Amino acid sequence: MGVGNSFGRIFRISTWGESHGGGVGVNLDGCPPKIPITRDEIQIELDRRKPGQSRLTTPRNEDDVVEILSGVSPEGLTLGTPIAMLVRNKDHRSNDYDTNAVAYRPSHADATYDAKYGIRAVAGGGRSSARETIGRVAAAAVARKILDLYCGCEVLGYVKAVQDVVAEDVDPNTFTRDQVEDSLVRCPQPDASNAMIERIDAIRKTGNSIGGVVECVARNVPSGLGSPVFDKLEADLAKACMSLPASKGFEVGSGFAGTLLTGRQHNDEFYIDEDGRTRTRTNRSGGIQGGISNGETIIIRVAFKPTSTIGQEQETVTREGVETKMRGKGRHDPCVLPRAVPMVEAMMALVLADALMAHAAQCQLFPAGALDSVDANPLGKKLEGLGASV
Amino acid sequence: MGVGNSFGRIFRISTWGESHGGGVGVNLDGCPPKIPITRDEIQIELDRRKPGQSRLTTPRNEDDVVEILSGVSPEGLTLGTPIAMLVRNKDHRSNDYDTNAVAYRPSHADATYDAKYGIRAVAGGGRSSARETIGRVAAAAVARKILDLYCGCEVLGYVKAVQDVVAEDVDPNTFTRDQVEDSLVRCPQPDASNAMIERIDAIRKTGNSIGGVVECVARNVPSGLGSPVFDKLEADLAKACMSLPASKGFEVGSGFAGTLLTGRQHNDEFYIDEDGRTRTRTNRSGGIQGGISNGETIIIRVAFKPTSTIGQEQETVTREGVETKMRGKGRHDPCVLPRAVPMVEAMMALVLADALMAHAAQCQLFPAGALDSVDANPLGKKLEGLGASV
Amino acid sequence: MGVGNSFGRIFRISTWGESHGGGVGVNLDGCPPKIPITRDEIQIELDRRKPGQSRLTTPRNEDDVVEILSGVSPEGLTLGTPIAMLVRNKDHRSNDYDTNAVAYRPSHADATYDAKYGIRAVAGGGRSSARETIGRVAAAAVARKILDLYCGCEVLGYVKAVQDVVAEDVDPNTFTRDQVEDSLVRCPQPDASNAMIERIDAIRKTGNSIGGVVECVARNVPSGLGSPVFDKLEADLAKACMSLPASKGFEVGSGFAGTLLTGRQHNDEFYIDEDGRTRTRTNRSGGIQGGISNGETIIIRVAFKPTSTIGQEQETVTREGVETKMRGKGRHDPCVLPRAVPMVEAMMALVLADALMAHAAQCQLFPAGALDSVDANPLGKKLEGLGASV
Amino acid sequence: MGVGNSFGRIFRISTWGESHGGGVGVNLDGCPPKIPITRDEIQIELDRRKPGQSRLTTPRNEDDVVEILSGVSPEGLTLGTPIAMLVRNKDHRSNDYDTNAVAYRPSHADATYDAKYGIRAVAGGGRSSARETIGRVAAAAVARKILDLYCGCEVLGYVKAVQDVVAEDVDPNTFTRDQVEDSLVRCPQPDASNAMIERIDAIRKTGNSIGGVVECVARNVPSGLGSPVFDKLEADLAKACMSLPASKGFEVGSGFAGTLLTGRQHNDEFYIDEDGRTRTRTNRSGGIQGGISNGETIIIRVAFKPTSTIGQEQETVTREGVETKMRGKGRHDPCVLPRAVPMVEAMMALVLADALMAHAAQCQLFPAGALDSVDANPLGKKLEGLGASV
Secondary structure (H helix, E strand, C coil): CCCCCEECCCCEEEEECCCCCCEEEEEEECCCCCCECCHHHHHHHHHHHCCCCCCCCCCCCCCCCEEECCCECCCCEECCCCEEEEEECCCCCHHHHHHHHHECCCCCCHHHHHHHHCCCCCHHHHHHCHHHHHHHHHHHHHHHHHHHHHHCCEEEEEEEEECCEECCCCCCCCCCHHHHHCCCCCCCCHHHHHHHHHHHHHHHHCCCCECEEEEEEEECCCCCCECCCCCCHHHHHHHHHHCCCCEEEEEECCHHHHHHCEHHHHCCCEEECCCCCEEECCCCCCCEECCEECCCCEEEEEEECCCCCCCCEEEEEECCCCEEEEECCCCCCCCCHHHHHHHHHHHHHHHHHHHHHHHHHHHCCCCCCCCCCCCCCCCCCCCCCCHHHC | CCCCCEECCCCEEEEECCCCCCEEEEEEECCCCCCECCHHHHHHHHHHHCCCCCCCCCCCCCCCCEEECCCECCCCEECCCCEEEEEECCCCCHHHHHHHHHECCCCCCHHHHHHHHCCCCCHHHHHHCHHHHHHHHHHHHHHHHHHHHHHCCEEEEEEEEECCEECCCCCCCCCCHHHHHCCCCCCCCHHHHHHHHHHHHHHHHCCCCECEEEEEEEECCCCCCECCCCCCHHHHHHHHHHCCCCEEEEEECCHHHHHHCEHHHHCCCEEECCCCCEEECCCCCCCEECCEECCCCEEEEEEECCCCCCCCEEEEEECCCCEEEEECCCCCCCCCHHHHHHHHHHHHHHHHHHHHHHHHHHHCCCCCCCCCCCCCCCCCCCCCCCHHHC | CCCCCEECCCCEEEEECCCCCCEEEEEEECCCCCCECCHHHHHHHHHHHCCCCCCCCCCCCCCCCEEECCCECCCCEECCCCEEEEEECCCCCHHHHHHHHCECCCCCCHHHHHHHHCCCCCHHHHHHCHHHHHHHHHHHHHHHHHHHHHHCCEEEEEEEEECCEECCCCCCCCCCHHHHHCCCCCCCCHHHHHHHHHHHHHHHHCCCCECEEEEEEEECCCCCCCCCCCCCHHHHHHHHHHCCCCEEEEEECCHHHHHHCEHHHHCCCEEECCCCCEEECCCCCCCEECCEECCCCEEEEEEECCCCCCCCEEEEEECCCCEEEEECCCCCCCCCHHHHHHHHHHHHHHHHHHHHHHHHHHHCCCCCCCCCCCCCCCCCCCCCCCHHHC | CCCCCEECCCCEEEEECCCCCCEEEEEEECCCCCCECCHHHHHHHHHHHCCCCCCCCCCCCCCCCEEECCCECCCCEECCCCEEEEEECCCCCHHHHHHHHHECCCCCCHHHHHHHHCCCCCHHHHHHCHHHHHHHHHHHHHHHHHHHHHHCCEEEEEEEEECCEECCCCCCCCCCHHHHHCCCCCCCCHHHHHHHHHHHHHHHHCCCCECEEEEEEEECCCCCCECCCCCCHHHHHHHHHHCCCCEEEEEECCHHHHHHCEHHHHCCCEEECCCCCEEECCCCCCCEECCEECCCCEEEEEEECCCCCCCCEEEEEECCCCEEEEECCCCCCCCCHHHHHHHHHHHHHHHHHHHHHHHHHHHCCCCCCCCCCCCCCCCCCCCCCCHHHC
16 A cells, blocks of 8 residues: 555555655556557656746746656657656755754644655655655656557546636537646636636735635546446545645536535436437536446536645644744645646546556456357356457 | 445445345444443444435435444444444335436436446435435444544544535534534534425425535544545545535535635634643634644535435436426425435544554554654664563 | 455455354455355355364354345356355354463464454454455356356366475366365375375374465466566465465465576467467476466465364463463364465465456557557547447 | 555555656655654665675666655654655666667566556566565665564565575574674575575576575564455465566465464464563464454565576567577576565565554554543543543
8 A cells, every 4th residue: 555655546656755855756657558658748747737837927937857768669659658757956055954854834734744754854844745746747658658559538627716707608518628728827717717817916926825726627527437436536536626626616517606505406317318328417417427437527626725834924833832923935836726627637646547457457357248149157158269359 | 445335445335235125234444452332332323324204305214223243242342353333224115216216317317327337226325315314424433433432532523514504603612513403403502403304394395305415523633633645634534424414525624715715815824822732713714724633623514415315306317218297206305405414424534543543553653752853874773661561 | 455354456355254153254346246156155065164064074064055145146246345244153162262361372363363452252263364355256166257258267176285294286277176076185186195195084084284385377377467577476365365364475387496496497478279279399488478468377385383272281371471271172174285275275266267357448448459550649549449348 | 545556544645757767766655754764774775675686686787865855854753744766777788778678578577467457567577577666665665664673573575485496494583683684685694695606607697597485574563454354464464475476386384384383283372471571482373363453473485487588588578479599698587586685675675564563553542541440321421531542
């Protein structure tokens, strides 16, 4: 199991690295062989995640250049062996963090790390830094490739809300990545995008911070992914998203608003579409029923609190238990939302790639229909020719 | 890993059983030895979960009598070996479910089970029935005992909202189990409780259903539980709760409402209390910071959708892809909320017991202070007397 | 992970039960759906394992009647959900074990259980009893069925040696289950079988015990199962077999004897057979190279020590630390080997079924050849029609 | 779970890297915090493993300089976070391996990798190279430190046999690391050491290779480690050792030779030693009874086959299925045994450190005796003061 730095069952990542140590990285185990992947495809996703992309995010200029150390052939195909990726740390201004060593930053992990370990990497928050998500995003670039190749599955997120500025009319089935990336704040609805930018600019000037909500969808997900009890697809997605720094809430489909409806209003009635497929007329289930994908677009939302590091003075205590006051000095995001979009997408892609492989293991071992002709008699008869395909 | 029917790392449960087969049960592995536990203590929790407790819940009369098959000594002490518990199924009226075999119940798992497995236990929904939670609640009774013995930790939930009827003023630190159990709807605030009961009674008569929100707290949780990256305590709680039938959303601390605040408003400032302990003045973090418990009360909320089975006619399709109409005939809850309370409590207790043990493994192997005197020299010096205590 | 009572990654079993409690059982998670399996097929394997089959094994008469509690449809097809199986305990003569409560049986687990847990189920050795293997054998009956259906794979063991009586000339590729079952001692070579029976009869009369070696083979195993580093197929088989009671050693292929050869003598040279398949002329590798099956017959051997319980007086100590003498009184096998055969077969079948599913997950997600046409370009193109087959 | 590149439950390592790619490394998760460890301590173990130490091992000159990328404080204390370690690859002579790309080396993993993945890193055998063990040895240096600090536990191996040259009289309880390291072949018995060296020198000149047996012991292991069923301590050790390249067999205590004894001869009788501790007069159990350590010295043996790469011509086939002949050209060990010693030690140390932590989680959560005073009543009473120590 490890203790907390791995995610996934078959398509499984392990991240490592402190924000101000030798670097951060990820080890991806279980990747199918022969998947084409290039360093550039991974770098593109890392660049979406990195700080300093715009005035809205933290001005630290980290290049975050990824090196693939193993698991990919010179021709750019995965080998089926672990894919290790490394991003060296640069741009240390560790004296920005001097105060942290003695005073606990409110709503940060300083105090709880000390309570747990009795020791911590004081510079930059160690593992609690959002820099840890580099490994997730890098590995998820491979997951995205698998999903795309397998079924044209696309995972796409956007900023649904910044504080009370909400993008109401984004259609989960049609908004595009270009629309998202064209917005400084990653909101595909221009009016909402402008209002959000304005709000963030205003709060940045006060040294304060704000939060918001990311909505993320997965389209073209095959039905049958997930499992019915503890590893329900929505449960795995919830864990994935609630493991992101600053997340405070998770919803699937109708979410908390669904509690206001009656069953008659909430149920998704079935019909047969023109292609003869079983579909639902509405999608309050968010693409998942009984823990298993139903082929409709999967829709989740994640709440992110306002960034904890602010430029305003706050009361706190030192490690030695003395009350004091402090003011954040590191360079941090006034609003984490634009950078949270690729993080949520990454976690969703990791969950789906893993679910795809778990489903193949249990339910696609035998080709469709192969077992239909098997007699239920104790002697059994081997299915002709199956072994040869292994 | 298994595929979806196990939960927990060290304190780990595996549930089994269809709702209308030979029974349902749980296998609990990893329980510490010598924990006193009786069948009665487990039965009490099962009785809180079972249907037919009041007119508000489904009138099925299932006795749900638990049998402990292994892992507990005749004197009532755990042996450290797997604790297997079995509840036989009774009261089958399987013809209530005949239509299910051919027509998919809207927003149920019938269609997705078929998509995944190509076969399913049609009576009662198989594993998707809330009856599966019997094993969770039974095992959690042991987890509760451990938490209580270890640190007086108490896990307690209540119905926060039924549709738009909300219990606003329940203090997470002081409401009691007696107050909860005295309410037919498990809401400790009498006015809200009455309004909720009225609402459920009204909806029941129409054959419709409604949902709501459970809030659950854990008091006296030691600081240091959880881990900083993927297995953040809130991430494990989110997965635990989103694996419950009918759950649509999860929050910790301020949750989605926290996205409306600024960082200055949201941050929990530290102070030193009269006992010299580091505390926070507010608790928007919900008792968890950076994925690790901080010693404050842990507060979570779970959204449950309105029950999918309703007595009103709905459009649907058959397994063979023919459009049809159906009306629910099984006996089901018009509102799952009162019975959801012990389920959420169970999942929270399971997560915390497991976190306690994971923390002991990594961070309490050496007694507090034992390593302080160790020279950081390559030769090492054994710590006197430690081995003897194993 | 659990702590020691589960085995397997995807095809995963969890056993429970003390030898003299309410029963023993197993929970099998991850079984593919629609596999035909009957209670009778499982019972046949349990009957091979049970004591009292002949004068050579312990005369306890346990019926070991298995009940399938879940996971199988009324028509006898697996549902993809957990298969729970229960065997009630009968025939308690617990006063046979009274001395055990105070005096530690030499080379038994009494003392170490006390050291670990500080408490133990004294009657019958609790979990250390060979009765625990009932769950393994029951679940393995399902694994065997999958292996047979998938590729006609057959797992078959026999008693290779009892003490220094060795069956030298058994051909791993041709001996049959009938030959094995026709022998009271499960040795397919009649002369060796007779000599073994004679030896066991002689030792039984003295109240002493003897051990020996089981050889087990798997035929028609597809190449490609296993993985190259920690989960090498031989490593998983070693763990599986060394988890059986009384096992002291494990070998694959040439084993310890292979250390006497030179590389030139030991290497298995390749050739192309009449069907165009890559084969090896010899099989000192035992069907596994670099941790992965190569399509040749897999051959393993397991050493079992002489049964610890003997009727002769031995020196020991009590739980309170007082030296004393004791003489075994329970009814036990003078030689565990005949009953060890189905146990070793069970563990091998469980390992192979799990390896088959892990391989499907990682390496058969995409159909053979599907990725050959994929451009290694960042835009990717979905593979037509794949999603539909999910 | 991952698929094969991770080992351990709580103290868990994941290795990565091809032998001729960007490097090899390890990610160690779950390490207790505040353990003093230096780069030099790790390098010492790596230097014992590396090729080119003497004329007996492969003349490749790899520096194998380890870099600690994370998880250790500047003061040299573990942080409780993942410890990532990297060794860059040097000294590529990849044209040595050109033939490998087309012809399968007999008894190597070339053919099975192709069968499994349909692609492989041809240079140097990829993950099947012994170079993969660098990560194991590096992580095990930390495990050794923990074992030493916790209970003075020492893990120490030596070459027991090279072909039929056997060191008969090495006392498992008294031989020293200095004696082992003073021997070119890592055999502490001078006469046997000389004979082994002579044998290896002779075989090296012929371009052939030989194998042998490593014995490894662990002293001062506390009783109570391991668990009674699938994760028996000997089962975990067997898996650990059988996952090493070229291993063909595993024994604990009496091993295969134990099958020649009667129960009366084999049983380890108990007595009380001068310190009042329960001990066994003999140690045929090898320090483990019923899967759990009993406090005696743990003794295991691992068989290693003769190195597969030899300088003599052998028959083989190409990837395209054409029969051909080949002669090994890479620089390889004529006998892997001297370098296998630190590898076996590493695996044993990893198993024991993990077992120590698993035991702490389940059986040391409550201090010894803490539960003795607890009433077995349903109300429970919190144990005073326990929470504070978390």
